[in-house]
Amino acid sequence: MKRATTTTYRGLPPVRLVEMHRLATALVAGLILVTASCGQMVGSGSGDGSVAITLGELSATSVYGDQNLQPTSYVFSGTGPNGASFSVISEDESTTVQTLQSGEWHISVEGLNDQDEVVLAGETVIEVLPFDETKIELALKPVNGVGALLVTAEWNGDHTIEPSSRVTITDAAGESNNWMMSANSGRAERTIEDLSTGYYRVAIQLFDGDEEVSGSAHTVRVANGSTVEVLVEFEALNKVGKPIQIADESFTLGWDEPETGTPDQYRVYARERGEYHWDLVDEIAANNGAQYTVSPEILGYGTYELAVSSITGGQETSLHSSMADNALPGTGWYIEWEGP
């Protein structure tokens, strides 16, 4: 079941009632076809959703960029009294520098990854004692700087009507900023630049009209001089659906038979928009065809989502509604039946 929408579906003129009928038939037919093949249940939405993170994946929801922060070599350097200096490159995490002039030395170490990018750095000031060996442990931290974040959201564009997406970035201090991402054909993208290196909370929300239909949040680590990419694929949307306005006294639903063959009966259900429970409208023999005409005597005027199940050998399939992903159109639909 999908949530209500404020999106307006333009009403069809009476002369096109048949076309509307055809439309309704086609929508339900698509629904039934999938009913027979996958057994998807009404009310369960479209099944489990998932978010695909493609780069720098460490866990399902954390993104750390494609920059390898693991150092493979180190540059040890120091400047000391009277302009003395040294520089040592080593693949080891330690080095010994001998015969340094005693006095105060500024020691700095850079960790380079396999691309020779400086990814870690640390520095300290020590006092080199004469005729002595001074041992220091120097913590290397990720290099401070700025990086960029590329957020891409993808979804089935057929399932949304007026999609938009928003990314909200919250830094470690709790400061938030958000940006709208222009959406087109099931894809929205935004690059946010000049982000200080560090961890961020990145929340991505997908809207259809004013309604949020999906979203996710992630830990994202921005590294110096690189762009971390977050690709989110929204596979399960809480769709808003398209309203179909009906000004006639009756309308006919149509659907396709299950691929397994003609069942014994069909059951037609309806529920008012926003309600949870389905009400059985009627049970009809399947040999009368995969269609059903609704009149005010059967169902009062109102705003409804509709569903159909089939019965074979006394076993009823799960319900499949007009809001299912395999309905046509994929946005899902519901009727706004006002009568003549």
Added chain:
Amino acid sequence: MQCSTPMYKSKRTAELNGSMRRRVASRFAIVLALLATAAVVACDMPHAEAPEESGSVLVTIESGDSLGALTLLPDTSMEPEEYRITGNGPSGASFETWTSGGSSEIQDLRLGEWQIETSAFNVDEEEIGYGNGTVAVENGQTAELNVVLRALTGIGSLSLSVVWPAEEVENGEIAATLASSDGHSESLAFEPVVDGEASFFSDEIDAGYYTLILQLLEDDHVVAGAVDTVRIVQDGLTEGTFSFADLNHPTGDIDIIVVPDMDEPLEVAITGGTETLSYGESMTVSAEVENAGDSTLEYTWYLNGAAVGSEASLTVGDGLSPGSYRLDVVVFTEDGQRSGSDSHNFAVE
């Protein structure tokens, strides 16, 4: 002038007057010449009328001081220009004569024992040496007397200055010792003048030869040094300046051990969640972090990308419409240096 030791290199310059150098260099030759010359030079007759029985004495003047590798010499010229020879003999007899050096024969002296005194004077007519001796004058004989002249005993002054590159030495100090030939040593207290320079002065130094030992210390470690001979003369001023240009700074080793602190991401896991919730039901989920250590953690829960909670646990479900939901938790350490997140998908049916 440069001096080196096995341990420390240094450059020392002793400021010596040019004429003094020449005098020093020539002193040996002059003294040797005096010793080699046996000829009698002109001398004053001590008596207008010579006694019937008389003798003479041949006085030979010798220098008793080594004039070898002197470096720091007094400003007083120690080059003898003239010698005064006086004698006191029997019955109040006496004589006085002057010579430019070498040997002098004084004739017509009364027989008996004579006390001979010899003083050396420099070009400034300052007495710089003294010696005496006794000789017996016999009739018709020439007695020979070698008089050894030595520098006058007394008190002189010493002024020393040491300079070094100030920018290369922190807390530079001078350690100096003046050692006499008898083994007595005296520390010289240098006073700082400016950065890179220290000086010493004393006007109470006994005349004589000394060994001067100088060391430039940096934090109690010797970075330069020099040793020189110093001569102090009565009422004279001996000056010297030492310049240490090349310093041997003490060295040490450092052992650098890198400890990469990658700000490793937090390993976060959501527990307690179910994949489906019946409409109207709730579930309580918790965020567990494996590698946070003692860090204080901050939690932010998101439902479909919208923040819904900030505790370690969250109860969610009641009030949700049927549909698909993604629950995320983002965990930060309090200092913001580490973070991690996890997600849980569920459906409300």
